[in-house]
Amino acid sequence: MTRGNLAKAYLEIHEAMPNKGAGASLGASKGSIAFQFNPNELTVKKAAKWNSEPARGSKKAAPPEFQGPEPGKLSLEMFFDATDTMNDSVVKAVKALFECCAPTDHSMGKNKPVPPLVVFHWGALDFFPSYITSVTAKYTLFTPEGTPVRATCTVDLQEMPSLTAKQNPTSGSLTARRTHVLLEGETLAAVAYAEYGDPAMWRPLAEANNIDDPQRLIPGRTVLLPSADELLAG
Numbered sequence: 001m002t003r004g005n006l007a008k009a010y011l012e013i014h015e016a017m018p019n020k021g022a023g024a025s026l027g028a029s030k031g032s033i034a035f036q037f038n039p040n041e042l043t044v045k046k047a048a049k050w051n052s053e054p055a056r057g058s059k060k061a062a063p064p065e066f067q068g069p070e071p072g073k074l075s076l077e078m079f080f081d082a083t084d085t086m087n088d089s090v091v092k093a094v095k096a097l098f099e100c101c102a103p104t105d106h107s108m109g110k111n112k113p114v115p116p117l118v119v120f121h122w123g124a125l126d127f128f129p130s131y132i133t134s135v136t137a138k139y140t141l142f143t144p145e146g147t148p149v150r151a152t153c154t155v156d157l158q159e160m161p162s163l164t165a166k167q168n169p170t171s172g173s174l175t176a177r178r179t180h181v182l183l184e185g186e187t188l189a190a191v192a193y194a195e196y197g198d199p200a201m202w203r204p205l206a207e208a209n210n211i212d213d214p215q216r217l218i219p220g221r222t223v224l225l226p227s228a229d230e231l232l233a234g
Helices: 089-099 105-109 188-196 199-208 228-233
Strands: 010-018 024-034 043-045 048-051 065-069 073-081 117-122 130-142 148-159 164-166 174-176 178-181 222-225
Touching: 010 105, 024 089, 024 117, 024 222, 073 089, 089 130, 089 148, 178 188, 188 199, 188 222, 199 222, 199 228
Parallel strands: none
Antiparallel strands: 010 024, 010 117, 043 073, 048 065, 073 148, 117 130, 130 148, 164 174, 178 222
């Protein structure tokens, strides 16, 4: 039996694009936070909301009414250790997680402050777009100068329900936004041809994802794929 390559878990960070009214959609990738060690366990919760009203004048309970699904929740731990180098890499990793609870510079510039969205990836697991509700860091080892070199972070995430955008104003049909993970050596022109049938669509695709240099794409980056109408309208 041939062993496959070890898949490393990571949190991909995305710019959050505020929706009209409430919520946000995945924007351009802002990089990722890699797990130094893959998690030993994950806690995932998905629930449905039902409402039960008392049945007056009856010995039996009234049938419950379905109210809708509740956002999914994911809880995980990230362990960081720099005892081999004794540098500040643990401090930087924890800081990057804390920054996911604060508005991004881009959103502040747009006067719509909102923290980034994140997506947890690990092998075949590809979870829902989420926002981080809390990060708890426990430092357990320090250098003589007081620099933390070992930490365990508990990260709680909650699903950001996706919205669908109207693709055709006349038909009113709805399509969900799609994404594509870039492969090694893949170009935006190839992605545009596969998705829209026109390699020239790479330019508006780059603008939609805030990609300044299409010649320097990072393998593993998630590219947002709006509809062709959205791209051309933008």
